[in-house]
Every structure is written in structure tokens, then in C-alpha cells.
Amino acid sequence: MMNRKLLILVIIYGFVFGGLVGLKGEILILAFPFVIYLAVGLFESSGEPELQVERVIEPERALPGIVVNIKVSIKNTGLRPCIVALQDHAHERLEVISGNSRLLAFLAPGQTTELNYDVEGSRGIYLFDYLKVTNLGNDGISESEKCFPTQGQMFVLPHIPQLKRVSIRTRQTKVYSGNIPSRVSGFGTDFYGVREYQPGDPLRYVNWRISARYPDSLYCNEFERERVTDTWLILDGRQRSNLRSGDSELFEHIVLSGAGLAQALIKEGNRVGLLVYGGYLRWTFPGYGKIQREKMLRALAQAKPGDLFIFSDFENLPTRAFPISSQIILISPLHSEDIPVLLKLKARGYAILIISPDPILFENSILSLEDGGNSGLRIANVERQLNLKKLQNAGIRVINWDVSIPFERAVQAPLRNALRIPQPVRQNR
Amino acid sequence: MRILTRASWISLSIAGLSLTSGFTSLETWFALPVILIWMVLFMIGWKFNWKWVPGFLLLSGCISVGYICFEGVNILWMMIPISALLVAWDLQCLKLKFDQYPHIENGETITIVHLRRLGYIIGISYLLAIFSQLINLKIAFGFTLLLVLTAFVGLNLIFGKPRTAGS
Numbered sequence: 296m297m298n299r300k301l302l303i304l305v306i307i308y309g310f311v312f313g314g315l316v317g318l319k320g321e322i323l324i325l326a327f328p329f330v331i332y333l334a335v336g337l338f339e340s341s342g343e344p345e346l347q348v349e350r351v352i353e354p355e356r357a358l359p360g361i362v363v364n365i366k367v368s369i370k371n372t373g374l375r376p377c378i379v380a381l382q383d384h385a386h387e388r389l390e391v392i393s394g395n396s397r398l399l400a401f402l403a404p405g406q407t408t409e410l411n412y413d414v415e416g417s418r419g420i421y422l423f424d425y426l427k428v429t430n431l432g433n434d435g436i437s438e439s440e441k442c443f444p445t446q447g448q449m450f451v452l453p454h455i456p457q458l459k460r461v462s463i464r465t466r467q468t469k470v471y472s473g474n475i476p477s478r479v480s481g482f483g484t485d486f487y488g489v490r491e492y493q494p495g496d497p498l499r500y501v502n503w504r505i506s507a508r509y510p511d512s513l514y515c516n517e518f519e520r521e522r523v524t525d526t527w528l529i530l531d532g533r534q535r536s537n538l539r540s541g542d543s544e545l546f547e548h549i550v551l552s553g554a555g556l557a558q559a560l561i562k563e564g565n566r567v568g569l570l571v572y573g574g575y576l577r578w579t580f581p582g583y584g585k586i587q588r589e590k591m592l593r594a595l596a597q598a599k600p601g602d603l604f605i606f607s608d609f610e611n612l613p614t615r616a617f618p619i620s621s622q623i624i625l626i627s628p629l630h631s632e633d634i635p636v637l638l639k640l641k642a643r644g645y646a647i648l649i650i651s652p653d654p655i656l657f658e659n660s661i662l663s664l665e666d667g668g669n670s671g672l673r674i675a676n677v678e679r680q681l682n683l684k685k686l687q688n689a690g691i692r693v694i695n696w697d698v699s700i701p702f703e704r705a706v707q708a709p710l711r712n713a714l715r716i717p718q719p720v721r722q723n724r
Numbered sequence: 725m726r727i728l729t730r731a732s733w734i735s736l737s738i739a740g741l742s743l744t745s746g747f748t749s750l751e752t753w754f755a756l757p758v759i760l761i762w763m764v765l766f767m768i769g770w771k772f773n774w775k776w777v778p779g780f781l782l783l784s785g786c787i788s789v790g791y792i793c794f795e796g797v798n799i800l801w802m803m804i805p806i807s808a809l810l811v812a813w814d815l816q817c818l819k820l821k822f823d824q825y826p827h828i829e830n831g832e833t834i835t836i837v838h839l840r841r842l843g844y845i846i847g848i849s850y851l852l853a854i855f856s857q858l859i860n861l862k863i864a865f866g867f868t869l870l871l872v873l874t875a876f877v878g879l880n881l882i883f884g885k886p887r888t889a890g891s
Contacts, residue, residue, distance in 0.1 A: 299817065302779050304879060306786050311872055313790050315865075321799040322790060324856055328803075328810050328849040333879075335845055378834055380825065399822065401830035401837070408829050431821070 303329050336432065343441055344402075344430050345373030350423060350447040357451055359417060362392055367410040367426055367445065371402035378402075380429040381410060389416040399431075416451050418550065420597045423447035452592045453547075456555035456703040461563065461710050465524045465646040466620035473523030473564040481520030488517045523564045525581055525618045528553055528591075531627030532573025534602035538628070538654050540661045546600045548652045548698045549626045553598075555702055556624060556650070557591045569594055572612065574601010609636040614643070622646045628654040634682050638689050647691045650706060655679055656697045725822065728835045732815040736770060739785060739808035746792040746802060770816065773823060778816040785809040803853055807846045814842060 307326045314322035347370040357363050367383055383396040394412030402408060410426075425442040432438065460474070468475055480487045489502050492513035505514040530553050537546040553569070560567045561584065568581035569591050579594045581587075605611055608630070617623060623645050627633065641647055655675050683693050694709045696702065740763050747755055762784075769777030786809065789802050818838055822828055 298779070302782065306783065308872075308876075309786065310790065313794070315868065315872075317794055319794060321857075322793050324799050324853045325786070325789060325793065325802065325806055327852050328807055328845060331845045331848050331852075332810060332814075335841060339841075376837075378837070395827045397825055397827070399825040399828045399831075399834075401833045 300333070303333055307333075339432055343439065344371065344377040344379055344428065346370065346379070346402075346428060346443055347372045348426050348443040348445050350426075350445040352423065352447050352449050355447075355449055357449070359451055359454055360415065361451075362413045362415050363449055364411070364413050365396075365423070365447075365449075368407055369400075369402070369409070369426070369428075370407040371404055374404055376401065376403045378431040380431060381408075382427040382429070383410050383412075384423055384425055384427065386416070386421045388419060389414040389421060416449075418451050418453045418547070418596055420593070421449040421451070423449070450593055450596045452596050453550045453554045455558050455592070456551060456701065458555050458559035458703055458707060458710065461556060461559045463524065463526065463560075463622045463624075463646065463648060465622045466644060467618070468522035468524045471523045471564065472521060474521055475524045475563075475565070476519045476521055479520045480517040483518040483521045485519040485521075486516060487519040489514050490517055491515070523566060523583075525621040526560050526565050526567045527581070527617050527621060527623050528557055528560075528567060528569045529612070529623060529625045529627075530569070530571045530573075530595075530598060531625070532571045532577075532598060532600045533606060534573065534600050535607065536628050536630070536654075537600040538658055540657060544600075545628060545652055545654060545657055545698070546598075548657075548696075548702070549628075550595050550598055552626050552650055552652070552696070552702050552706075554592060554595050556626075557595070558588060561585075561588045561591070567591065570613075570616075571598045572609070573606060574599075574603045576606075576613065578616075608632050612636065612640075614640065614645075617645065620644045620646070622648065624648045624650065626650045626652070628652050628657075629679075629682060631678070631682060634685055637686060637691060641689050641691050649686065649691060649693045650696055651683070651693060652696045652698045653679070656699065660699060725828075725831055725835075727832060727839075728815055728819055728822070731835070731839060732770075732812055732819060735808045735812040735815065736767070739805045739812055740766075742801075742805040742808065743785065743788055743792075746789070746797055746805065749797055750792060750795050773816075773820060775820060778813045778820075782809050782813040800850075800853060800857065803850060807849065811842050811846070814838065 307329045310322055310326035310329075314320060314326075349368050351366045351368075353364045353366075354361070365383070367381075369379075369381060371377060378399070378401050381398045381400065392413040392415050394410075396410060396412050398408065398410055400408045423445060424447070426445050428441050428443055430439045430441065462474075464476055466478075476483070476485055480490075489505055492501060492506075492515050496515045500515045502514045502516050506512070530549050532546065532549075536549075537544055539545070557567055557569065564583065566581045566583050567587065569577075569579040571577040571594070577594060577598065579587075579591050582590070623640065625637070625647065627649065629649070629651050637647060637649070655672065659672060683695060686693050692709075694706050696705045744756070744759060744763075747759055766777060766781050769781075785805060789806050789809075793799055793802050815835075815838065818835070822831065828834075
């Protein structure tokens, strides 16, 4: 509003100049209202407004599509009234559904006003760390801006697909009971082998068919002990893997699948960690339970793709952080250069499961090319199938996911059945 | 908001009428159609809240008043259009400010505070004008120049920098 001050000054000096040049002192009198206008403005606008700002966000944690209410109460704690324009820092990615995040108010001493509005946003973390207050003064020509710090953050978590069961199988398991077959006999549900009856074995475990064949002794069924395991979810956050189709990004599908897997694995009692591999390494160290689930969902809410040369391929994957023989679940559209790295990882003894959102089908959803009619599409498909085949031949489980199909529907069947490793039947004759 | 609009229109009308009377007292009848067209254009701009109109009106009004005074019309009479122009300009700027915000709390109080302040300003201005007409104060040209320079430096110090404060 400097132009308003300037206008008044120009008029004052115009009258003074006119009076002096025209040798007419009366013209100077015409400048009086403007001089007094400025003087009163200066007198009234001295000092910043003293405000107390409090913010309430309800709920602080929401899923996409859930409306979040934001209330900011502003109290004039000063001794003078003030005219203030209040503008809340609403992120551009948030859509204001109802109410106003901007307000012009006259606040008498001790008076309180409130900004109350509802927002809806896409996945992410939104920080509300200040309220912009423009003190209009009572004169209206001397404006001053000040940002009052407030506390508040809002998480919009990714949509979480509900997976019933994720069957994984690792060489090593932890000591706690879970759902992962541990290749050790004990209490469980899956048949493991047969051994000679020991005193104290429940009679219902006796294998009567084998006992009848070898009448000198009784034989009991053994079951595979089920334990929890260490699992690392690795999300491919490389910019080169993040294809875009209109408003849709492939990375959003990667995050969504990560959320579904994290929820399902933690629900089964596993110790799960998360790594977003892209422009930065964002770790969520492994842990159990609801707190870990919340940590992971918050990390997924903040995850974004990045472009850093050092992380342009999986060569720099920090494998030392992953316990030997643990389960690694990689969610990536995969590139040809990634195949040797993954084969090396498999050779080191990690159990690897790859959920691969199909980038060719995703990109084709924009181009709408027919498979038979476009040789480029066919070549790309063949190349991808060959790469996936290489991985499968090395013993890596690969699930090729067409992202046009909902994640839970696309992966539920392949994830339910873990690879069965044949176990020898021990006979103790 | 109604008070604001009404006050703005009333002050604009007073300014227009007093300016017309000033021109007619100069017997510049040939200028009347031009003034009328000018006023109609301003009123259209006023009605449709064109942003440039208030400032331009104030500036052109002040030039007109300066000219009328220079031609010898009574200065106290010409204080009326100057005051009315200032009020109209201030209220229109406030109205434009109100239009920027979807929600205004205590809008009428803000308007009344503005009007009261403008009343004080005009009252003090008139008193000073009358006082300066009563006493025949003569100041030397050099001293006046010194005063102008001092005022210029002082105002420049105050308005030279934008008064913004970040968090």
C-alpha cells in the first residue's frame, strides 16, 4: 500500500510547490487535510498488534477424502483495538471445502475471533507453522505484515489396501510366534515330517498309517513351527521409475502397495522396516506393533520421488542394514540395470519378493496402443518379460502388477501362496 | 457495508457539486460539459469498483481545486471539495479492501472507526485553515524552503522503508 502513501505525499508536495511557485500562500492550506491524514495515520499505526494465536486441527491424521477441520482462534491481548487481515497458511495442495482461511476483522482489546475451515488433501504432511497477520492500522494506509507462529501438522496417509495374508518364507526367523514357516519342527499348522513317538506326545499327533506299516514303534507327525521374521520394504523412489499419466503417478501406486504390505506384515506380528530409495534414503527402522505401523504410514505419507545420481540404480542399496537371510520386499517397476544387482542380493541369501507395477501397461493407458499393432510396445513387453523371467529363474518371487487392477485384488492370490520348499521326511528306523 | 457505500457516494457527490460550483464561479462555462463527462466516467468507475479510479479522482480533483484557488476563489470554500475527495478516496479504498476478503468481521465497526477518524481530520483541517486565514502569518521564502526540506527528509525517513516484519 506504499502507493497510497506516495499519492498523499505527491499531493502535499504539489500544493506546497504550487503555493511557492505561484506565490500564493493560501494554496498551502489545501495541503492541511492530507498532512493531518498522514500524521494521524502515523500516530495510530505505531506498534504491532499483540495477538494470541491458537490452532486446533481435527483430526490430525486422515485418509485421502476425509475432511479435516482447522480452527484458528485469535485473541487481541493488547490494550489497543486493531484492524487485522488474517490469512492462514493453507497449503496449495489442500482444497478448502468450506469456511474461510482469510478474514478481515476489527478486534477490540480482549476480543477473540476465529478462522474455521475444512480442508481435503492428497497424501502428504502439511505443516501449519504460522498465521499471516496484516495490521491494516486504523488509517488504512500503513500496513505491516507479521507471521505469528502456531503449532500444527496434518498427515494425510496413503490409501491402505486391505490384504488378508502375505505369505513369505525366509531362511531365518525370529523367536516370537508368527505366521512365517521357520523350517524347524514344533507347534504349527503345516506338516513338517514324521518322527518316532516320544513319551508325552499327544495321541492325536500319532501317524497311525505309518505306525501300522512299522509295528515295532509308534510314529508321530511333526509340524513346522511358525515364527515372525525381519522384513524390509524397499520403495523405489527414483525419479526415473516414476512415470506420469495425467494426474496419476506410478510412485503413488508404489506407496499405496507399500502401505498395504506394511499393514498386513505388521498385523501378522513381523518386524518390519521401510526404506524409500530415491532422492534420499528415508529409513524407518524395523519394529513391531501399532506404533511401528503408525511410523511407517507417516513415513509413507511423506515419501516422494527424488532424483539423485548416486541412487540412480540399486548398486548403492545399503544391504549392510538388512539382517542376513531376512526378507526383502522390493516395490519397483524395475529397469534392466537392476536385474544383476537383485541377482547378487539373492546370492547373498536374502529372500526377495518383488512387487513390480507394470510401467508398460501404465504408460500404455495414456497412449492406448494395441499390443498387436505396435512393435515398440511388443519389444518393450518382451524385454520386460525376459527380465522378470531371469529373476524368477534365480528363485526371486516376482509379482507383475497391472496398476489398473486394485492392488489387493491383483496380488492377493500370488501373495497367499508362499513358495514351498520340499522338506525331507525323517525316518528313524 | 451499506454505511460504507452510502458514505462513499455522499462524499463523492459533495466533491462533484462543490467542484462544479467552483468552476462555475470562475465563469468557465465552456468547461462544464467536459467536467460533467469526467464526473460520469468517475461514477461508472466508482460503481464498478475499478481500482485506479479513486487515486486518479483524488489527484485530478486536487489539481482542479488548486487551479480554482489559484484563480482567486475563497480557500475555505474550496476546502469542501478537498475534504470530500479525501473522504471519498479513503472510503473507496476501504471498500476495495473489503472486497478482497470473503468474510469480514465487525465490518460496520471498521467503517465507523474510519468515518470518525476522517471527521476528526477534516475538523482539525478546517480549524487550522480558519486560524491561518485569521492571522496573517508571513514566513520568509528561505525559511519555507528549509521547512519543506526538513519535512521531506523526515517523511522520507518514515516512509522510505516498508514496515514489514517476518516471523
